[in-house]
Amino acid sequence: MIWKIRPRFAWKLFLSYLAVLAVGAAVLLVTSRLALPGAFLRHMADMGGMMGPGGMMGGSPPPVLDSFRDAFTDAITLSGLAALSVAVVVSALMARRVVAPVRRLTEASRRIAAGHYDERVDVGSAAPVGTEDEIGQLARQFNEMAAELETTEARRMELIGNVAHELRTPLTIIRGSLEGLMDGVLAPEPETIYRITREADRLQRLVMDLQELSRVEAGAVELHLDELDLGEVMNSAQAQLAMQFEEKGVSFELQKPTPSVEVRADRDRLMQVLLNLLGNALQYTPSGGSVMLKATQLDGYAEVSVQDTGIGLQSEHLDHVFDRFYRVDRSRSRAGGGSGIGLTIARHLIEAHGGQIRAESPGPGQGSVFHFTIPSL
Ligand code: ADP
Numbered sequence: 574m575i576w577k578i579r580p581r582f583a584w585k586l587f588l589s590y591l592a593v594l595a596v597g598a599a600v601l602l603v604t605s606r607l608a609l610p611g612a613f614l615r616h617m618a619d620m621g622g623m624m625g626p627g628g629m630m631g632g633s634p635p636p637v638l639d640s641f642r643d644a645f646t647d648a649i650t651l652s653g654l655a656a657l658s659v660a661v662v663v664s665a666l667m668a669r670r671v672v673a674p675v676r677r678l679t680e681a682s683r684r685i686a687a688g689h690y691d692e693r694v695d696v697g698s699a700a701p702v703g704t705e706d707e708i709g710q711l712a713r714q715f716n717e718m719a720a721e722l723e724t725t726e727a728r729r730m731e732l733i734g735n736v737a738h739e740l741r742t743p744l745t746i747i748r749g750s751l752e753g754l755m756d757g758v759l760a761p762e763p764e765t766i767y768r769i770t771r772e773a774d775r776l777q778r779l780v781m782d783l784q785e786l787s788r789v790e791a792g793a794v795e796l797h798l799d800e801l802d803l804g805e806v807m808n809s810a811q812a813q814l815a816m817q818f819e820e821k822g823v824s825f826e827l828q829k830p831t832p833s834v835e836v837r838a839d840r841d842r843l844m845q846v847l848l849n850l851l852g853n854a855l856q857y858t859p860s861g862g863s864v865m866l867k868a869t870q871l872d873g874y875a876e877v878s879v880q881d882t883g884i885g886l887q888s889e890h891l892d893h894v895f896d897r898f899y900r901v902d903r904s905r906s907r908a909g910g911g912s913g914i915g916l917t918i919a920r921h922l923i924e925a926h927g928g929q930i931r932a933e934s935p936g937p938g939q940g941s942v943f944h945f946t947i948p949s950l
Contacts, residue, residue, distance in 0.1 A: 582707040589667040597660040604652030612644035674708045678715055690723040735898040739779055739912060743772035782914045786897065789921035796839040796925055800950060803836050803868050803875055804829035810847040811866065814855065822860035828867035834875045835950040838926055843947070846919045846930075850879040850943045853915065857941075858883030874928065875949045880942040886934040894932055895920045923947070 620640050677694050684692040694712045705713065750769050753759030788794050811827050818825045836843075847866070854864040862882040869876050886894065886901065893899045898913040900906040906913060916930075923930045923945045934941035 585671065585706060589664075589671065593660050593664050593667065596663050597656040600659045601652050601656040604655045605648045608648035608651050609644060612647040613641060616640035616644045674712060678712060681715065681719070685719055685722065690719065690726050693719055732897065736783065739898070740776065743775045743779075746772045747776075779912050782912050782918070785918055786914050789918050789925070792925070794842070794922070794925060796842060798837050798839055798926075800835050801838055801840055801843070803834045803877070803947075803949075806840060806843055806847065807866055807868060807877075810844060810851060813844075813848065814851050818855060818864070821855060823855055823858050824863040826863060826865040828865065830868045830870055830875065834868060834870045836875050836947045837950060838947055842922045842926070846922050846945065847877070847879075849915045849919050850945075853911075853943075854879050854881035854883065854941075856911070857881065862940075870949060871946070873949065874946045876944055876946050878942055878944045880940065882940040885937045885939045886932060886941050887937055888934070891932045891934065895930065919945075 617637075617640055620637070674694070681692045681694045693716045747769055750759060750765055750772075754761055754765065759765050807827060807829055811825060815825065851864065851866065858864060858881045864882075865878075865880045867878050867880070869878075890899075890901050894901070895916045897917045899916075900911065900913040903913075920930050927948050928946040930943065930945040932941060932943050
């Protein structure tokens with residue numbers, strides 16, 4: 574049976590201790606073997622000198638054993654010192670090797686803390702993922718964390734850029750109009766006042782949307798889940814927008830699920846999503862078109878669809894329309910008061926309910942469908 578020993582950090586430490594011990598013992602053995610004969614002969618010669626040519630010096634002769642003991646002590650002291658020196662050098666080298674990646678990690682985290690989010694550490698091992706030692710795993714996790722931080726930072730910068738951009742247009746219009754009024758270039762007519770008010774409203778809506786976005790993105794929206802009759806919620810959504818559909822000349826068809834479907838959801842939040850999707854469908858469908866709201870019961874969840882005969886979407890935009898500030902046609906969206914945040918909030922709310930949301934479209938000019946799922950009872 575072949576034991577598969579994974580190169581664990583503890584094993585590395587254990588093996589490095591063993592290496593120091595083995596090198597120390599080897600040096601001890603070799604040095605004592607080399608030093609012992611010389612030391613022994615020296616002590617034997619001293620003993621011969623003491624005994625003199627005529628034999629014993631009159632007193633009791635120093636025993637051979639004493640000479641050997643002295644020779645042995647000399648040899649073992651010398652070799653012990655040699656073994657200790659080598660062991661210290663080997664230990665220092667081993668410790669440097671073991672500590673080096675930890676040092677690299679410390680240095681990298683210091684640079685990240687200083688704002689260098691592109692910093693990464695060299696994992697330094699060709700081992701496949703999951704088979705590295707603990708330090709290797711730590712390095713890999715560190716790199717993943719650094720990549721995550723870098724993305725978050727990039728998103729933060731992008732958000733600041735987007736918000737600044739969104740604020741700039743209405744502020745420029747408001748300021749330009751006010752200056753025109755002050756210089757007398759513009760007359761204080763209802764049209765001018767209306768333009769200023771409209772831009773101020775847009776600013777207020779943007780600020781509210783941003784507040785809502787930061788709450789949903791932080792997961793700080795508390796859901797008050799109830800058992801709801803989905804058909805009844807769909808009715809309410811239709812009732813709220815009926816006037817606007819009529820004014821624009823877009824027909825609205827409602828297909829309630831039969832038999833009725835009970836879902837577990839926060840009523841206000843579900844309404845918010847429905848109104849957003851229906852509002853978009855109305856905005857991006859020219860007069861004469863139609864919008865259909867329908868729901869079907871599937872296995873364990875209900876699927877709600879908002880289908881329109883409007884301007885449609887190119888396939889490359891389908892996934893991105895849920896991204897923050899993503900707008901296919903910026904000026905068109907802006908004309909309708911859009912900020913490109915509505916679908917992002919809708920996606921967060923649906924996901925908080927445990928559902929999913931997606932967009933479909935056969936192509937530009939051919940309408941689009943937005944589907945979302947929600948757990949049913
Ligand atoms: P906005 O406030 O701009 O409508 P949303 O987040 O609600 O922001 O939508 C993002 C973008 O998705 C819109 O600017 C638009 O380009 C596109 N979009 C959303 N709904 C539809 C739809 N029903 N038909 C075509 N395009 C749509």
